[in-house]
Amino acid sequence: MIPLLSAFLAVLTLAWGVNAVSLDASQTTLPWLIREQGLYLSGLLSIGLMSLAMVLATRPVILERPLGGMDRIFRVHKWAGILAAVFAALHWLIEMSDDLIKAVYGRAGRPPKMEFGSVYEALRDAGEALGEFAIYVVLAMIVLSLWKRFPYKFWRLLHRAMPALYLVLAFHAAVLAPPDYWSQPVGVLLAVLLAAGVVAAVITLSGRIGHDRRVHGVVTAVSSPAADITEVVCRLGGEWRGHRAGQFAFVSFVGLDHLEGAHPFTIASADHGDRLLSFQIKALGDHTRRVAHQVQVGQAVTVEGPYGRFVLERRNRKARQIWVAGGIGVTPFLAWLDELRANTEPASCAATPVDLHYGTRSAAQDPFVGRLQALCAALPAVRLHIHDSATGARLTADTLASTQSDGGHTEVWFCGPPSLGDQLKAGLKQLWRRRVRFHREAFEMR
Incomplete structure (x- = not known):
C-alpha cells in the first residue's frame, strides 16, 4: 500500500x-x-x-x-x-x-x-x-x-x-x-x-458497483453453533461462476435492514460445484446480531463476488506452511481444509506439511474447535494446535516458531484480529529474519 x-x-x-x-x-x-x-x-x-x-x-x-x-x-x-x-x-x-x-x-x-x-x-x-x-x-x-x-x-x-x-x-x-x-x-x-x-x-x-457479479439465491439452512455465531447456507442461481477456497463475497439478505446494504463475509466452504455457499457470521454489530433472529430458510439472498486472493492455491508448496487463525478469522481456513479433504488426488492433498494454529478465548465453548479437529483428522499432513486463552495458552511468535525446527523458508498465512497479526509478523521477522513471508487478510469496510 x-x-x-x-x-x-x-x-x-x-x-x-x-x-x-x-x-x-x-x-x-x-x-x-x-x-x-x-x-x-x-x-x-x-x-x-x-x-x-x-x-x-x-x-x-x-x-x-x-x-x-x-x-x-x-x-x-x-x-x-x-x-x-x-x-x-x-x-x-x-x-x-x-x-x-x-x-x-x-x-x-x-x-x-x-x-x-x-x-x-x-x-x-x-x-x-x-x-x-x-x-x-x-x-x-x-x-x-x-x-x-x-x-x-x-x-x-x-x-x-x-x-x-x-x-x-x-x-x-x-x-x-x-x-x-x-x-x-x-x-x-x-x-x-x-x-x-x-x-x-x-x-x-447509479448502483452499478458489482452489478455483473451479483447472483440471486435462497437460504437453505440456518443454525447457531454458538450464542454469537450464525451459520447460513445459501444455494445460488446457475449464473454463479464458482469460487476459490478462502475468497469472500458481499451478502445481502432481502428484508434485513436495507440501510446496512451488503456485508462482506468469507465463504467458509469449498466449491463443490453445487452452488452451495456456507457463511459463519459472528455477531459484531447490530446487523450481524439480527442475522440470527431474522434470517430464515427460504429467504431470498443476493451474493456479489467472489473476491479476494487469500486462496489455497497461492501457497508455496516448497515452503513450510504455518496457518494462523484468530477467532472468526478461522473461516477461510475452514474452506481450505474443506477443499483439501474433498480433493481425491493424493499429490494435492496437503502433501506439504502444515501447522494450523487456532487461537480461541475458550476452547470448551468454541464450536470451531470440534470442526477443525474433524477436518484435520482426515488430513495427516495438517497438524492442529489449539491455543486456549482460558487455560493461559497464548498465541505468540515464539509459539509458532517452536513448531518449526529446521531453517528452511517459511510461509505464514494469517487471518484474525489486526493487532494479533501485527505482533506475530513483527515477532517472526525478528526470529527468522528474511526466511518468512507473511500473508494476511487486510480488508476493513471503514
Whole structure:
C-alpha cells in the first residue's frame, strides 16, 4: 500500500514540477510564489487521490492480481481518501494564508489576477464556492469514518454521498486549474484522473458497483453453533461462476435492514460445484446480531463476488506452511481444509506439511474447535494446535516458531484480529529474519 501511494504521489508531484520549473516568476516574490504553487500542488494531490479512491470504490476485479486482492484494494481506497482529505485541508489553509502574507510581506510581488470571459469567470466563482463547501463536508466525513463508534449504517449513508461530493470537487479542480496546465503533461494527467473519477462516481451513484457479479439465491439452512455465531447456507442461481477456497463475497439478505446494504463475509466452504455457499457470521454489530433472529430458510439472498486472493492455491508448496487463525478469522481456513479433504488426488492433498494454529478465548465453548479437529483428522499432513486463552495458552511468535525446527523458508498465512497479526509478523521477522513471508487478510469496510 505505501509503495503504491508513494509512487502515485511522486508521479503527480513530478508532473506539477515539470510545469513549475518552466514558469516565469520574475515579477513574483518568493512568499507569493510559494503560496501559489503550494495551492496548485496541494489541490492536485488532493483531487488525484480522490480520483484514485473513487476508481477503487468500484471494486475493479482487474486490479486484484496486481494489488494483491480486493482486501488490499479496500485498504488503498481508505488511505487514499484519508490522504486526499489531508491535502484538501492543507489546500484550504494555504488559500486562507493570503491575509497573513499581506500583513507580513505586503501586496508587492503578488501574482497578477488573470482575466477571463464573463462565462468562464462565473464558472470559476461557482467552482470556488462549491469546492470550499465540499471540502468542509469531506473533512467531517473522514473524521466520522475514523471514529469507529459511529454506527456503521449511518456512516454508510454518509459515505454514499461521497461520489456526489467528488463531482463537485472535480468541477472545482477543472475550472480553477491554471489554464496553461491543459497544454502540459500535468494537464493531461489531471484530465485522465478527472475523467476516470467522474465515470467511477457515475457508476457508484447509479448502483452499478458489482452489478455483473451479483447472483440471486435462497437460504437453505440456518443454525447457531454458538450464542454469537450464525451459520447460513445459501444455494445460488446457475449464473454463479464458482469460487476459490478462502475468497469472500458481499451478502445481502432481502428484508434485513436495507440501510446496512451488503456485508462482506468469507465463504467458509469449498466449491463443490453445487452452488452451495456456507457463511459463519459472528455477531459484531447490530446487523450481524439480527442475522440470527431474522434470517430464515427460504429467504431470498443476493451474493456479489467472489473476491479476494487469500486462496489455497497461492501457497508455496516448497515452503513450510504455518496457518494462523484468530477467532472468526478461522473461516477461510475452514474452506481450505474443506477443499483439501474433498480433493481425491493424493499429490494435492496437503502433501506439504502444515501447522494450523487456532487461537480461541475458550476452547470448551468454541464450536470451531470440534470442526477443525474433524477436518484435520482426515488430513495427516495438517497438524492442529489449539491455543486456549482460558487455560493461559497464548498465541505468540515464539509459539509458532517452536513448531518449526529446521531453517528452511517459511510461509505464514494469517487471518484474525489486526493487532494479533501485527505482533506475530513483527515477532517472526525478528526470529527468522528474511526466511518468512507473511500473508494476511487486510480488508476493513471503514
